[in-house]
Amino acid sequence: QVQLVESGGGLVQAGGSLRLSCAASGRPLSLYVMGWFRQAPGKEREFAAAINRSGSRTYYADSVKGRFTISRDNAKNTMYLQMNSLKPEDTAVYYCAADPGTFALVYDRSAYDYWGQGTQVTVSS
Numbered sequence: 001q002v003q004l005v006e007s008g009g010g011l012v013q014a015g016g017s018l019r020l021s022c023a024a025s026g027r028p029l030s031l032y033v034m035g036w037f038r039q040a041p042g043k044e045r046e047f048a049a050a051i052n053r054s055g056s057r058t059y060y061a062d063s064v065k066g067r068f069t070i071s072r073d074n075a076k077n078t079m080y081l082q083m084n085s086l087k088p089e090d091t092a093v094y095y096c097a098a099d100p101g102t103f104a105l106v107y108d109r110s111a112y113d114y115w116g117q118g119t120q121v122t123v124s125s
Helices: none
Strands: 003-007 010-013 018-025 033-039 046-051 058-060 068-073 078-083 092-099 119-124
Touching: 003 092, 018 033, 018 092, 018 119, 033 068, 033 078, 046 068, 046 078, 058 068, 078 092
Parallel strands: 010 119
Antiparallel strands: 003 018, 018 078, 033 046, 033 092, 046 058, 068 078, 092 119
């Protein structure tokens, strides 16, 4: 199975940027569809973005479309989430996840078998 570790979270002012990384080990990242989810205090974990195995297809939640960019470097076994124009409502713990299936229902957290431990992103107003 694959192990996932997120990094890059932190405190940023509204309008600022952060880049999250998700490093995989144990199995090649290229075997998985990858996604980013986030969970704010008192709320359910929600989908943010997903990318297919080759990186040729991406999918975004409406709430982040145009501001966030998901990408991957299979040679480095790493996935990224570039977050620009951050808003206070983006404050959450961000999780990366791996889906061994097809690029379908990527917005559904039940499609993902493996999860990282999360990294905190806090956006101040």
